[in-house]
Amino acid sequence: MLKGDRFTHSYTVSPLIHEQFIELFGDRNPLHTDEPFSRRKGFQGRVMHGNILNGFLSHFIGELLPIKNVIIQSQEIKYYRPVYLNDELLLAAFIEDVHESVNVVEFKFNFSNTNGVRVAGGKIMIGII
Amino acid sequence: MLKGDRFTHSYTVSPLIHEQFIELFGDRNPLHTDEPFSRRKGFQGRVMHGNILNGFLSHFIGELLPIKNVIIQSQEIKYYRPVYLNDELLLAAFIEDVHESVNVVEFKFNFSNTNGVRVAGGKIMIGII
Numbered sequence: 001m002l003k004g005d006r007f008t009h010s011y012t013v014s015p016l017i018h019e020q021f022i023e024l025f026g027d028r029n030p031l032h033t034d035e036p037f038s039r040r041k042g043f044q045g046r047v048m049h050g051n052i053l054n055g056f057l058s059h060f061i062g063e064l065l066p067i068k069n070v071i072i073q074s075q076e077i078k079y080y081r082p083v084y085l086n087d088e089l090l091l092a093a094f095i096e097d098v099h100e101s102v103n104v105v106e107f108k109f110n111f112s113n114t115n116g117v118r119v120a121g122g123k124i125m126i127g128i129i
Numbered sequence: 130m131l132k133g134d135r136f137t138h139s140y141t142v143s144p145l146i147h148e149q150f151i152e153l154f155g156d157r158n159p160l161h162t163d164e165p166f167s168r169r170k171g172f173q174g175r176v177m178h179g180n181i182l183n184g185f186l187s188h189f190i191g192e193l194l195p196i197k198n199v200i201i202q203s204q205e206i207k208y209y210r211p212v213y214l215n216d217e218l219l220l221a222a223f224i225e226d227v228h229e230s231v232n233v234v235e236f237k238f239n240f241s242n243t244n245g246v247r248v249a250g251g252k253i254m255i256g257i258i
Contacts, residue, residue, distance in 0.1 A: 017153060024149045025184040029191030031200060031258070041198070041258045050201045051180070051187040055154040058180040062158030069170070071160060072179045074207040079200075129160070129170045 001066060001105055006094045009064055011056040011111075013048045013087050021052050048083040053111055053120050060091060060109075061126060070126045073104065077122035081113075088114050096123070103128040130195060130234055135223045138193055140185040140240075142177045142216050150181050177212040182240055182249050189220060189238075190255060199255045202233065206251035210242075217243050225252070232257040 022028055030037040031047050038046050054077060061072055083089065093109035105128065110121040151157055159166040160176050167175050183206060190201055212218065222238035234257065239250040 020149065020153045021184070021187075024146060024153060025188045027184075027187040027191035029199070030197055032191065047200065049187050049191075050204070051183045054180045054183040054204075055150070055156075058150075058156040058178050059154045062156035062161065062178075068159055070158070071176065072208060074205070075179070075183075076203070076205045078203040 001095055001098065003095050003098050006092065007060070007064060008090060008092045009060060011053075011059075011089050011091060013052055013083055013085060013089070015085060017052060018048060018085060021049055021055070025049075025051075027051075043082050043084075045084050048085065048087070050077070050079045050083075050120070053077065053079075053083070053089070056089070056091060056111075057109070057124060060093065061124065067128070069129050070105075071129050073125040073127050075122065075124050077120055079120050081117055081119045083111075083113070083119050087119075089119065090114075093124075130224060130227065132224050132227050135221065136189070136193060137219060137221045138189060140188075140218050140220060142181055142212055142214060142218070144214060146181060147177060147214060150178055150184070154180075156180075172211050172213075174213050177214060177216070179206070179208045179212075179249070182206065182208075182212070182218070185218070185220060185240075186238070186253060189222065190253065196257070198258050199234075200258050202254040202256050204251065204253050206249055208249050210246055210248045212240075212242070212248050216248075218248065219243075222253075 089111045097106040226235040
């Protein structure tokens with residue numbers, strides 16, 4: 001894993017993922033579950049939980065890197081635009097820096113929808129264990 | 130919601146939560162699923178996914194605040210110590226600042242285990258919608 005390496009993967013916020021996330025963590029906030037509420041608040045429908053994207057990042061780090069001996073040390077994410085049910089998101093991540101002396105790799109990432117709109121972005125630091 | 134307001138809630142990383150998180154996001158990294166691997170890497174057992182804690186934060190923001198008309202704008206989390214299966218974590222959060230002109234509330238939070246060890250901490254910005 002070298003500075004500048006890029007990774008992409010597509011994730012879809014399917015009804016099953018949305019339902020199972022709610023079942024798992026119990027976040028039934030009306031923004032995520034009540035269509036009329038979300039529309040009254042100016043959204044086009046129920047807004048998906050931002051932390052579904054953090055679950056996708058867990059998969060990306062745990063499963064899609066060329067090495068498995070990694071652990072997340074820190075994460076930052078900013079949500080720029082709402083994500084809706086069935087949105088397909090392209091995760092694009094690249095290695096911003098490799099701190100070899102401490103075995104830390106720094107990623108930057110963005111999630112974009114199929115309209116090319118960046119919906120979220122941030123940074124992940126992982127340790128090589 | 131005023132600056133300094135404090136909130137606490139207890140969350141347990143139960144086997145069901147661990148299994149369902151894996152089922153949902155497909156992160157079967159050996160650190161989370163392979164006990165001998167984790168022990169070889171110096172941990173006391175399988176390390177729970179850090180993003181389970183972000184799921185707990187989704188519940189906290191969506192369900193436990195005195196108002197429901199909220200949306201997460203950004204999150205930061207640092208993982209200080211490993212979390213193991215069946216660990217009971219106390220989430221303690223407080224309002225660091227209220228930016229009334231833009232309807233933004235800034236939380237700081239920590240997760241501590243029952244030994245009083247802080248395992249993770251960070252910051253969440255939410256918008257009032």
